[in-house]
Amino acid sequence: MGSHLSLAVSPQFFDGASKQSRLLSFGLRHTVRPVLGAWAKLPFHIMPPNIIDHAARLLPVHEGTMWRTVGLADCSSEWLQAKGVDDIHGGNQHAILYLHGGAFLSCGLNTHRRLVSRISYAAKQPVLNVGYRQMPQEPIVNTILDCVDGFRWLMDQGYKPQNITIAGDSAGGYLAFCVARAVIDKGWGRPAGVVAISPLLDMDPAGKLSHRNANSCEAFSAKAIARLTDVADQIEIRRGVSGMRVCPVNMPMSDFPPTLIHIGSREVLMADAELMASRLIAAGVPCELQVWDRQVHVFHAAANWVPEARLAIEEIGKFVRALVDLEISQKPTTKVLGSPETAKVSSVL
Template sequence: MAAHLTLAAQPQFFRGASIQSRLLGLGLRHTVRPALGMWARLPFEIFPPNVIEHAAKLLPVHEGTMWRTVDLPSCNSEWLQAKGVSDITGGNDRAILYFHGGAFLTCGLNTHRRLVSRISYASEQPVLNVGYRQMPYEPITESVADGVEGFRWLLDQGYSPESITIAGDSAGGYLAFSVARAVIDKGWGQPAGVVAISPLLDFDPTGKQNHRNANRCQTFPMNAVAKLTDVSLRMDTRRGISGHRVDPVNMPLADMPPAMIHIGSREVLMADAELMANRLVSAGVPCDLQVWDRQVHVFQAAAAWVPEARAAIHEIGTFVRGLAEREATGTVPVSVSAPVQAADAAAVL
């Protein structure tokens, strides 16, 4: 228990910000951040079409990646295999269940296919990328339900619960923990682990408002975070589920699987990452919290040209592959290696 607490109190810090990553941060600070700030100040709710999802169809994926459509009961998803990665028919009995980010309002399978393909390659595992239902059409509880159906689909393909890692970025990090909790509560078994990239884990904005990063984030102004909370609560109320949704930081955690959390050092969501890591290890659950120096929200998606992103995906791959050792030996793999420099892992992906 003491080792777990030490890990949470002293997270791994990956020092250094390349020119590419600094340019990315500068670009977001002067485009996305002010646009979100304007949206938050509107006296009414407006949700533009998910244009970015349609435009992302033109983006290339990791070389050699294959994917096919999977129809879940209430949403479309896709089964993706990076180059050289086999599925259960080829003898690979491990898989990843992935949830894209986008604040439960935007993005989808197209925007995240490149990131998912790199995670598949680094982890040497196929991925079910879930195109879950989102606000303003459906509440977050339906997003979680779609994630549970994704887990059920993997079980139907022959994967065991303990061979499935659940992962996601931003809002998808919320879903990764929520779906893991739901699966355990259903008695389906404990997943192999959870990977959360820049996760939103607490819709109560108080902790973020009082955090040192409240006004340092290059992507999200604080008023946009508060607006998202209001939108989600109103959506719940309209659907008659107010008071029934529990955020990941407030869930029972003692029986959760090992987790890895990635967060940029100046992200407003650092408050959520720190709180979740501390609550996990206090419950006796190993959590590898990695803080990346001056990296932006979900910088891993920029792996094509940001070296720190490639290094971070390498870390994710190492963690996910190490979960197989836990199943085989009953031990819990926790990263104890020194933080890598971005250049050291850049050639891996």
Template sequence: MAPHLALAAEPRFFRGASLQSKLLGFGLRHTVRPIIDAWTRLPFDVFPPNVIETAARLLPVHEGTRWRHVDLNDCGAEWLQAKGVSDLHGGNTGAILYFHGGAFLTCGLNTHRRLVSRISYASAQPVLNVGYRQMPYEPITESVADGVNAFRWLLDQGYAARDITIAGDSAGGYLAFSVARAVMDNDWGQPAGVVALSPLLDFDPTNKQGHRNADRCQTFPIGAFAKLHEVSGRMDSRRGISGSRVCPVDMPLADMPPALVQIGSREVLMADAELMANRLVSAGVPCDLQVWDRQVHVFQAAAAWVPEARTAIEEIGTFVRHLAAREVDTTAPVTAPAPASASRRSRAAVR
């Protein structure tokens, strides 16, 4: 096993796992993980219908949330405002651009509307929730293009780049960093910040295979990432774009905005979170790496009954509001928010 990465970033460790979170982890380990493991062992590519997205229409949102459809030409999106949250017309200059997770294969607006509504409420900002195109119909480069178009839509509504926070979970974390990079490369300005929940940031599975969490994750078997790497590579090759896609961990980072990364302490994607935090801080970019004790992949989506998820969303709200306050005071230095409610700070490996 590879040695533990010496972090330039100083992680904040949120100690404690409630009974609810333990039950959630147990359930995922004995249901979702075996299904994913079976998929990784198939000798051919299978892409089942996105049943979970259809079923998720029944999920309730945060009380008082309202939303409307937005047509981004190549994909759909939703403009969502939690209870009491105004938009630009109401004097609220900040907005969040959100990308759902699902390994670029599944999930969508329905599965994440509930989580996004809670983030909107905690952050006191409206959210553009993007239903970007996914495999097997389109390669990841088109998912990124949809994200860039969504950012352009916010600019066209009157929002300034510096007032837009880009966020996402899992594969959406990949998009959050990729879209931020593309926006700056287009000279549209620097976004306010990036928020990534359990982010997938490196398609090369090597670092994850050698990580201490390789076999500890309650959601993903380690083989899932090699399979995803192969599937996405074949998709790129069919479109003639093999070799041109750069993962967020390998992008130029010195001019990136402040970042918040939340990860469960036993997730296999801890490898990606640590690597990105290390490279951001080494490049001089503020990064708040939050490690949550024994929490599952994107545990924030279970905020209806997992207390740690609600606390994590409060941390997201604090981060976004701090960014908004920084933009009001243009003389303020670019720093990450001060630590909020972490119960213990850790400089070394988190067990």
């Protein structure tokens, strides 16, 4: 394997790639990646309709899952409970705010309902899955407002901020950190934790273009992300909100909650995961960086047939359940999960 950036955290590496995961990797490399590569080279911007979310209505959810529509101020969302999971009326004081991925352009409640149902089951917590507004109709700053509104909805139902974990994949990882920052800045309290799956955390493509994984990702290249950044900038200029967006890697971090980051070993977004993990640990924030051998972008979504995806979701469940134990242990005294003094500067692999 190539050399990695030096990190102020020792990542946990999950070795091995099953036949199913290798097949998934092959499929993405010969379908999604070429399409996105061609899109990145177009001399003009094309925003395809979000057909994938409509088609995903037929996807099954985890057995026994219940969900209902929730109307937020500017978007529709879903309240979802996996089999055997109680809400606050059943005595469960903890919940998850989930923010789906899709490059701020695609996907939605339908594409992610199955993944969210599995996370709910693994974490033993209900989930609000936010169907936020997306580009090109709305700039990212308005997307963030929808997600913060989702957090506020959970508070209105009786969930305390310190009992709410914010999770998201890809662009949803970006949003998860933005919501955590907004919640803290508003004085609402500190969320229980953040879970970021294959997160996009830096809209500046420079770090990804120079990273060893710039051309090894099965889903997309760093040049495709550079095009996404250009699209986001142009939309913000048209809407008069240019300069209002701050990427998670550049936010103040010392008061962030414990964080779990999942990333595939060949993903172009490894650059963002490494940078965020290092900055969190340097700021004294407990952060677990889990690197999954040869797994594709958000492989968790293929849990129905990829064994590594099921294991990864269980790891997320363990992390979220541990936050509950942490919250209980902190009631009489103040303790910190992990310690920056124990972090060691080392190579990733």
